[in-house]
Structures are given as structure tokens and as C-alpha cells.
Amino acid sequence: MDSAVPEIDLNRTAREHAAALRVGEYTSRQLTEATLSQIRSEQDLFNTYITITEELALQQAEAADDRLSTGEGDPLTGVPIGVKDLLSTKGIPTSAGSRMLEGYRPTFNCTVVDRLQQSGAVIVGKTNLDEFAMGSSNEHSAFGPVRNPWDTTRVPGGSSGGSAATVAARGVPLSLGTDTGGSIRQPAALCGVVGLKPTYGRVSRYGVIAFASSLEQVGPFGRDVHDVADLLTTIAGQDSLDSTTVPEPVPDYKAGFERGFEGLRVGVPAEFFGSGLDESVRSVVETAIERFETAGASIDRSVEIPTVQAALPAYYIIAPSEASANLARYDGVKYGYSFKDGESVDEEMSMTRGYGFGDEVKRRIMIGTYALSAGYYDAYYLKAQKVRTLIRQEFAMALSKCDLLLTPTTPSVAFALGEKIEAPYEMYLSDLYTLPVNIAGNPAISVPCGFVQGLPVGLHLIGRPFDEATLLRAANAYQEETHWHEQAPQSKY
Amino acid sequence: MSLSIDEVKHIARLARVNLSDAEVTWMHDQLASILDHFEMLSEIDTDEVPPTAQSFELTNVDRPDIAGASIARDSALAGAPRQEDGYYRVRAVLD
Numbered sequence: 001m002d003s004a005v006p007e008i009d010l011n012r013t014a015r016e017h018a019a020a021l022r023v024g025e026y027t028s029r030q031l032t033e034a035t036l037s038q039i040r041s042e043q044d045l046f047n048t049y050i051t052i053t054e055e056l057a058l059q060q061a062e063a064a065d066d067r068l069s070t071g072e073g074d075p076l077t078g079v080p081i082g083v084k085d086l087l088s089t090k091g092i093p094t095s096a097g098s099r100m101l102e103g104y105r106p107t108f109n110c111t112v113v114d115r116l117q118q119s120g121a122v123i124v125g126k127t128n129l130d131e132f133a134m135g136s137s138n139e140h141s142a143f144g145p146v147r148n149p150w151d152t153t154r155v156p157g158g159s160s161g162g163s164a165a166t167v168a169a170r171g172v173p174l175s176l177g178t179d180t181g182g183s184i185r186q187p188a189a190l191c192g193v194v195g196l197k198p199t200y201g202r203v204s205r206y207g208v209i210a211f212a213s214s215l216e217q218v219g220p221f222g223r224d225v226h227d228v229a230d231l232l233t234t235i236a237g238q239d240s241l242d243s244t245t246v247p248e249p250v251p252d253y254k255a256g257f258e259r260g261f262e263g264l265r266v267g268v269p270a271e272f273f274g275s276g277l278d279e280s281v282r283s284v285v286e287t288a289i290e291r292f293e294t295a296g297a298s299i300d301r302s303v304e305i306p307t308v309q310a311a312l313p314a315y316y317i318i319a320p321s322e323a324s325a326n327l328a329r330y331d332g333v334k335y336g337y338s339f340k341d342g343e344s345v346d347e348e349m350s351m352t353r354g355y356g357f358g359d360e361v362k363r364r365i366m367i368g369t370y371a372l373s374a375g376y377y378d379a380y381y382l383k384a385q386k387v388r389t390l391i392r393q394e395f396a397m398a399l400s401k402c403d404l405l406l407t408p409t410t411p412s413v414a415f416a417l418g419e420k421i422e423a424p425y426e427m428y429l430s431d432l433y434t435l436p437v438n439i440a441g442n443p444a445i446s447v448p449c450g451f452v453q454g455l456p457v458g459l460h461l462i463g464r465p466f467d468e469a470t471l472l473r474a475a476n477a478y479q480e481e482t483h484w485h486e487q488a489p490q491s492k493y
Numbered sequence: 494m495s496l497s498i499d500e501v502k503h504i505a506r507l508a509r510v511n512l513s514d515a516e517v518t519w520m521h522d523q524l525a526s527i528l529d530h531f532e533m534l535s536e537i538d539t540d541e542v543p544p545t546a547q548s549f550e551l552t553n554v555d556r557p558d559i560a561g562a563s564i565a566r567d568s569a570l571a572g573a574p575r576q577e578d579g580y581y582r583v584r585a586v587l588d
Contacts, residue, residue: 107568200548214547243554244547313531324508331509333581338574345584346509354511362510363523366501369508370524383534385544390537392545424523425530441548465549 014173028078032061035080039171052125077120082175085126088207097141100356110207127162154414157187164191180216182434185446189409189458200441204239212322225476229253260477261296267303267402278412284450303398311436317384324368409446409458448484
């Protein structure tokens, strides 16, 4: 960099960077160089990236500068972004956090990466994750765990741990993750950033390495709700390559922001405040509820999701069942790791998969194979799908009386690295409040709402299907009241 | 439902996941403890409830059947662990 390069404040939001790029305060190339330097030093501390895409980023930045110099450009043009290493990027290693995809370079981009590139966003790297998005702590990564920027002895949450941590650590203003049972919202809560899971069908899954196809969605992380709305706008919409995307047009997500809390009816279902909830987290969330009420929202504590306690077991049947089918494709024949010294096709496949997959992935493939196997299908998979119907109906009923539901995002703040690694069901409980939403398919957002002993707490808002606009409006109104999202973890490391 | 060691071996075989003897024991204990938590589902009355496979019922989604570009053979084979004459190579499937 030459001596004329201005100091760039990486605390800025995407919107602030976009404004600075437009008035020529700095160029996207300069912003991208500063970002690359920041994420390299962050990498040593938090292990947030699997691949840093320097060459591509600088090319994209220069293209963005050209576009901006003609007065053109979208809200994200020239703005750096990290993407979860579950999203296929053409010619760039895509690992899914697994040994299984060693050396794999996709021959195509996933649709959301194509849309990012069309918008002119600058992809600076592929973020670390739990292997194949299975996990809640980012400890199940073949590339080592991500550390929480607020306290490096603690987990960032998962599975999109790298995407959450790099936004919290001011590496990038925006990132993309995926959420199958809470994998955006839980790490957003634990890292003190905003994370949104769109309605199932709102965002294309084409080219997203599949884990549980009926549950997962790609979604944005950001440090404020405006940025998250802009990123959602960029990636949302029907895709002819994903037949589960819906034809409904993408609305203007910020159109209602001016109305704030006005007229909002917020349901608080008691089932999400039960005995599993840490008392300090409960107290922070209750304070947030009071804030909603004093700011003009009406609170309804009569809404119920009575079957919600069955969501966790239903999820851990449905998701592993789908995973066992989706992960059947990793056979060591077409790409990735391959064991070549066997006597037969069978032996080579079994050895490839036995070595290539980590413990949590094997555990889920085994559960899924068992749940789908002869004699157990009715008791497990079919039963879980029926429970899914009940949970969907209960969310629909609750949201017929309210505009959104408010709950904690997680039962506790970030836990210590290693604390739950040997107790899978304990780990699964950290998604207790998020995974019912994937079962139902609704959209939900986590926004920072305070701290317990210096660690961030997330507020979870759940909306009606395809009504991300109301979620974003309420989250933005709350953020304008409280400013919790402006707290940065720098002082902690 | 109790899970036996032999069942664990059988499932691993179905899933084509090689497990050492130590891994079989470990996996057995872990799966058994997870399956215990599934038992509560049997207490929920679902006799009249239809199953849900996907959240929002889109049906018969189709598009015009127009041929387009596909991935070039070289590019598809670029990451292949073994290839020969433009094909993926595997061990003989039949004796």
C-alpha cells in the first residue's frame, strides 16, 4: 500500500463503507487490503477462516471501484464479505470443514455466491464451520475450532462459527452462514452480532453443500439490522436451479423501519422460558421484553407452542435421516479424499468414509441410517414427521394472534471449549430454542440484547412465513432503542 | 428400544462407514444415549396427524425442458482420485 492510504475504520457497517466508497474517502481496493490484513491477524487469534481468497478479492475490489467510478453500484458493491465454507465457489477450495473434501474445487458457484458477485460484494474468504454444518460449537471442524472473540477460551457457537466470529471481531462487516437448526442464530447470539434465518424457500440452496435439505437456509450475519436487510435482499428470491424457492417477489425489507414498534403484537411463549434457561440469560431477555413494551409494542404471554419440547428429538431424527441420504454421495470416486488400497469397491468406500468423516458426522449418519432402516421407520422417521406437523400448526396458531414471537436465542451464553464435546445431547440442547423454527420453516432473527459476565446474549424473534420484513423492522426498532449491537469485543483480547 | 453392538455394526455396514472395534463400542454408547431421548415422542398422540416432509407445499414445480450447457468432461474429472480414458476409475464391482 502506498503512503496516501487513509486510515480505515473497520468498526464501520457495510452501509457506512458503501457511503465512504461513494464519496471517494477510500477505494474498495484499499478497504479490501485493510480487511485482508485484519482477517490475517484475526486468523491467528480465532481461526475464523479456512481459505482467505486474496487474489479473487483484489480482482473483485478493482472491478467494484470501476463500477463505482461510473456512479453505478448496488448497496454492497465494493464491500468485503466472508462466506461459510459450505457454499460452493467455482475454482476455490470448498471444504465443508471436512477431510472428506480435501483438494476439492467446485466447477460452479452456488446461486447466492453468484448473486453476491453480481452485486459487486468482495468475497475475502471462506469461513470455518462445524464439519458439514453439523455442530453447535465449531469444535467439529477438521481445521480446528474457532475461538470466540469475546473470550478465546469459549466457543463461538456453530455451525457457522467462523462467519459469526469474523463479523464480531471486525474482520468483515457482513458474512453468510447457513441455518439448519440454529447454525446462524446461535453463533450470532454467542458472538454478539445479528443473524437471520430466512423462511424456508426464500433463498436458493443450489450449490450449498447439503446436510438436511428440508430444514436449511442460507442467511446473513451483520453488525446491524440495516446491513442484514441489505444482504438478505441481495441473496433472496426464486431460483430456477432450486425448485423449493418460492415465486413471491422480494419486498423492500426496510420500508417499514420508520414505523418502529408501532402496533406490534409480540407473543412470549412460556415454553421457551422453562427450566433449561440460565437465570442470568432469562433476566436479560425479560429486560428486553420490558423495553419492547415501554417502546410501544404490546406483549401477549398467552401464546403457546405446547409440543415444542418434542422439537429436539424430532429434529435429531429428521436432520440425521436427511444427512445420511445427502452424505451418501461422498464415495471417494469423483473428488475429495479417497482410500485407494482396498481389495474391493465396498472396502474402499467404507475406508474412505470411515477416515474422511469426523465423529459428529459419523454419529449423525449412523442415527439417520438407523432411523430410516427397516423396522424403525414408523417409530422414528414417520413419527418425527408427524410431530413436525403439530409444531408447524402451533407456530401458525400463535402467529395468527401476534406479529412475531420473542424468546431467548440460546439457553446460556458461550460455553467453554471442550465442555460439551463428549456429551452430544448436551451440545444439542444449545439449539433448544432455535431448531423448532427450522422444523416449522418460519423466519427468525437473533439480535444482541445484553451481556452476562461480559458475554453476549441474543434476543430471538420468530416471524410468519415470508414476513422477514416485520422481523427486521422490530429488530431494527430494538437496536435503535438499545445500541447493544455497537459493543465490540476488542478490549477482551 | 435397546441397541445392540451387532446392530451398530450392521448400521455401519449399511452406511459404508468403517469403524474400528473401539469405535463400535464408543458409537454404541453414544447412539444408545441419544436414542433414549427419542422415547418421549411415543407419548405424543399423532394418530390423526399427517406427516410433514417440507414446510411449505410447493407442488409440481417444473420448467421448460430446454437443453443448456453442461459441465465439461475435463472439468468434471479434474478432481477425480482415479481416472482413465475420460472416465472415473473404480475397482471392479462384479467378480
